[in-house]
Amino acid sequence: MIAVEMQSQVVMRLDKYLVDEGYFESRNRALEAIKSGSVTVDKKRVKPSTRVDHNSHIEIADEKFFVSRAGRKLDNFLAEYTMELNDKKALDIGSSTGGFAQILLERGVSSLTCVDVGSDQLHFSLREDSRVSLYEGQDIRDFEVKEEFEVITCDISFISILQVIDDIDRFTKASSDIIILYKPQFEVGRDIRRDSRGVVQDLDAIDKKRREFEAKARLLDWQLKYQSPSKIRGKEGNQEYLYHFQKSK
Structure with a gap:
């Protein structure tokens, strides 16, 4: 499990943040991970459009990477x-x-x-x-x-x-x-x-x-x-x- 620490105080969509910070190489890959439950915010499954900020506790399951x-x-x-x-x-x-x-x-x-x-x-x-x-x-x-x-x-x-x-x-x-x-x-x-x-x-x-x-x-x-x-x-x-x-x- 990877714990993500947001450094910025800017509020943004979860899927965009994960791509911008390099956790996923594309928006589609971030969407798949969020929808599958591999990404949680404050220990809960959420939607890709969920807004996150520096107070959000984001975790990513350390799972195998697939190119497609x-x-x-x-x-x-x-x-x-x-x-x-x-x-x-x-x-x-x-x-x-x-x-x-x-x-x-x-x-x-x-x-x-x-x-x-x-x-x-x-x-x-x-x-x-x-x-x-x-x-x-x-x-x-x-x-x-x-x-x-x-x-x-x-x-x-x-x-x-x-x-x-x-x-x-x-x-x-x-x-x-x-x-x-x-x-x-x-x-x-x-x-x-x-x-x-x-x-x-x-x-x-x-x-x-x-x-x-x-x-x-x-x-x-x-x-x-x-x-x-x-x-x-x-x-x-x-x-x-x-x-x-x-x-x-």
């Missing part, structure tokens, strides 16, 4: 389901800030190839790791490298996983482990009913699309080893799912 929410999702998944990643050659598709990449590196992969259509997103702490090869501004469907990988992870948004699944398979070999973060909100189509936040309301449509995805995986000789609902939902509140497949041949 995706890292928490994968970390939770691997906590409930054991996989051996040490000394394996890995490919991370849709690396973005590096949530999945962080966990793969922490679990000892020997090398990690990160591919993302965006640029300047990967957290600086991961860029400095000598095991990382970063390909930015690169669509996996156009990506070419003469390598096969023992571990492949995929966390993509705004397009269906079915649009890239054949390209994921291009980089597998027998016994490759494949971890997919499946996001129904990008699978069911724009015409499917959603609430005001963007949460998909048609559960039948979600089930149908998941079955289609699982059927396609079988056609590629991906053996389903384990799947579980993510303990952390998508940003809008959609339930997402983590899958572990193994290439059978």
Whole structure:
């Protein structure tokens, strides 16, 4: 537990103060910590908008740092389901800030190839790791490298996983482990009913699309080893799912 001592007598929002003083690197990270109860004021859970001053007793739980929410999702998944990643050659598709990449590196992969259509997103702490090869501004469907990988992870948004699944398979070999973060909100189509936040309301449509995805995986000789609902939902509140497949041949 970290006890925070405010030096200034200025009254300000809790989330802004924590970022300004360097306890969190962004407002979003401070918001997550406050909402999860990891930050308390005067021994009480509070809202991010709570006003604090030099009389406020602020405490922060000394918990693990994640570069993004995706890292928490994968970390939770691997906590409930054991996989051996040490000394394996890995490919991370849709690396973005590096949530999945962080966990793969922490679990000892020997090398990690990160591919993302965006640029300047990967957290600086991961860029400095000598095991990382970063390909930015690169669509996996156009990506070419003469390598096969023992571990492949995929966390993509705004397009269906079915649009890239054949390209994921291009980089597998027998016994490759494949971890997919499946996001129904990008699978069911724009015409499917959603609430005001963007949460998909048609559960039948979600089930149908998941079955289609699982059927396609079988056609590629991906053996389903384990799947579980993510303990952390998508940003809008959609339930997402983590899958572990193994290439059978």
